[in-house]
Amino acid sequence: MQFSFHQQRQDLKDAMSTDYILQTRDLTKEFKGFVAVDKVNLQVRRGTIHALIGPNGAGKTTVFNLLTKFLTPTRGSIHFNSHDITHEKSAQIARRGVVRSFQISAVFPHLSVLENVRIALQRKLGTSFHFWRSAKSLDVLNGRAMELLESVDLQSFADTMTVELPYGRKRALEIATTLALEPELMLLDEPTQGMGHEDVGRVADLIKRVSENRTVLMVEHNLSVVSHICDTITVLQRGAVLAEGPYEVVSADPRVLEAYMGTEHG
Amino acid sequence: MKGKHIGWIVLIAVGLSAPFLVYPVLVMKILCFALFACAFNLLLGYTGLLSFGHAAFLGWAGYVCGYGVKELGFSPELGILAGTATGAALGFVFGSLAIRRAGIYFAMVTLALAQLVYFLALQFPFTGGEDGLQGVPRGHLFGFIDLSDTMNMYFFVLAVFLVGFWIIDRAIHSPFGQVLTAIRENEPRAISLGYDVDKYKLLAFVLSAGLSGLAGATKTLVFQLASLTDVHWHMSGEIVLMTLLGGMGTVFGPIVGATVVVGLQNYGAELGQWVTVLTGVIFVLCVLAFRRGIVGELALLIKRSGIRM
C-alpha cells in the first residue's frame, strides 16, 4: 500500500516536470508596427489535443509560423520538451519532432500518393544526398508507406498522381505524410477546412485516433470538431490570448461569445 | 520506365549513325549543347531554379581546359576534368550566394555574377580577350587516341555526352532527385519535413554547373577555341530557350531543344540575321501554344492516346 502510494506520487511528479511538451513565453510578432501576435503564453500539455481558435486574422497561422520558425519572433521564446528552440531553424525543429501541416493543403502534386509519404520516410535512410543511387533503393520503404496510407484509407490511391486526388483526400494524405515522421507534436492548421460533411467527420476521427501517443495542436474553425476531440482550447483575438480552458468553460465565456459575434463559422 | 528505355536506344542509335549522315562537327556541337541543356534542366526542370548565369560555367570551363591543354601541356582528359572542376567550383560560389534568394531575385544574382566573370574573362590576358584562346590542340586521348581525327573526336564526344547524360538521368531518379522534386513542388512542405532545402539546392547547383563545365570543356576541344561567346549572357539566354523549347522537366526534352536550335542556326545560316527572328518566332509559338515543349507535348499525346486504347 505504502509503496504504491509512493509510486503514484512519484509518477505524478514525473508527469508534472515533463507536463508541458510546448511552452511559449510572451511570444510576440510585429509586422512593421502591426502586432499580429501579442505576448502569447501557450502551454500545451503532453498527450492532449489542444485547439487554437479565434476569428479570421486573429493570428493563429502566425503563431504556427513562429513555432516552426517560418517566421522569426520579434520577442519572446519557445520551449519544446524544455529545450529553448527559439533560435533553431525550421528544418531542425521538424527533426526534433515538431511537424506542421499548412492551412492550404500541402502535398507534392506531381509525385504519386505513395511517393508523397515516402519523401517523409526517406530522410531516415540517410541517403537523401546520394544522387548516384537508384530511387529503387527507396522501395524498402514502400511497406511502411502503404501502412500509413491504409491508416488514412488511401491505399487504393497509392499509384495515383497526387494532383488528381479530390481535396479531402489530399488533406488526408497530408496527415499521413506528417505521421510518417512520427512527430511528438503535430501542428495542424485547419485540417478540415474546405471539406464536405463526411470528410470532416472522417478527418476528426483520424486525428483523434493518431493522437493516442502524441500531442496535437490544431487550428480549427469547426467548433463541433473542437468540442468533440479537443481537450483544451485557447482562444486568440487580435493576436492575444482571450480565454483558455476546456470547451464547456471557454464556450460559456461571454468575451468569447462576443469575439465570435458577427463572424460565421462552420 | 519502358518509354525511357526506348529513348535511350533511340539516342544511342542516332548517336552512332549521325556522323555518317550529317557533318560530324555539327553533331558534336549539338551533343555539347545537349549536355549543357540537360545540365541546366536538372536545375530548372527538376529543382525549380531559374539560373540566368549558366554561360559562366560553360565559358570558364572552356578557358581553363583550353589554357591547360594549350599552354600547360594537359592531356585532353585532364583538360576536361579541369574544366569540369572549374564549372563545379564556380557553381559552388554562385550557388552559395544566390540560393538564399527566391524566384526572380535568384535569376538576377546569377546574372550579376555571370556578368562579373564575363568582365574578368575580357580583362585577363590568358583568355585572349576579344580574340579568344585559339588553336587549342586536341591532343591524344589517354596518350594514344589521336583526337585530331574527326571520327575519333566524334566518338569521344559521344562518350562524354552519354556519361554526362547518364549522371543527370540517374540524379533525377535517385533519392536525391526525389527530394529535389519535393522542393520544386512545395518548398515549405519539404522544409517542414525536416529537409535543409538550401543544401539540396546547392548540391543541385554544383552538379548542374559541373556538368555545364564538362560540356564547355568538351566544346573547346571540338572547336579548338575558347571565346567570349560562351561566357556572354546571350549564351545563358540561349540555354533557357533550348530547354523550354525541348521541354523542361522532361529527361530527353533538352536534347531535342538543343538539336532544333543548333540545327536552325546552322541550316538557317544563309538566312543571315533572319535566323534569330525565326528562332524567336518559334520560341514565342512554343511558349504560347506548346507550353510543355516538344517532348512534353508529345509525352502528353502518347499518354492520352494510351488511355483511349
Ligand SMILES: Nc1ncnc2c1ncn2[C@@H]1O[C@H](COP(=O)(O)OP(=O)(O)OP(=O)(O)O)[C@@H](O)[C@H]1O
Ligand atoms: N507576412 C505578413 N506580413 C504582414 N502581415 C501579416 C503577415 N502574415 C500575417 N499578417 C497579418 O497578421 C494577422 C494575423 O494573420 P493570421 O494569418 O495569423 O490569421 P489567422 O488567425 O490564421 O486567420 P485565418 O483564420 O483567416 O486563417 C492578419 O491581420 C494578417 O494580415
Ligand SMILES: [Mg+2]
Ligand atoms: Mg490562418
